[in-house]
Amino acid sequence: MILIDVAIVLVALSLLAAVVRLVRGPSDADRGLAGDLVFFGFVALVALVGLRADSELVFDVVLVATLVGFLASLSIARLVTGGKR
Numbered sequence: 001m002i003l004i005d006v007a008i009v010l011v012a013l014s015l016l017a018a019v020v021r022l023v024r025g026p027s028d029a030d031r032g033l034a035g036d037l038v039f040f041g042f043v044a045l046v047a048l049v050g051l052r053a054d055s056e057l058v059f060d061v062v063l064v065a066t067l068v069g070f071l072a073s074l075s076i077a078r079l080v081t082g083g084k085r
Contacts, residue, residue, distance in 0.1 A: 032076040
């Protein structure tokens with residue numbers, strides 16, 4: 001249990017750094033990447049809290065959120081590149 005608590009703290013710290021990059025990012029690509037990191041960090045926090053609470057429902061939520069996040073990452077990449085392939 002202590003390992004899960006340490007992981008939660010580390011993911012929360014990385015989320016804080018990503019939010020700073022999201023706000024201060026010099027380019028749209030930096031902001032897009034930071035937005036992805038914030039989303040997937042939040043999904044990781046949900047997964048870790050689900051492990052800590054010993055909940056089986058969390059696996060389904062994390063799976064769906066990861067698929068949605070992947071599609072959002074593709075959309076942000078297309079937006080940053082101006083629609084070029």
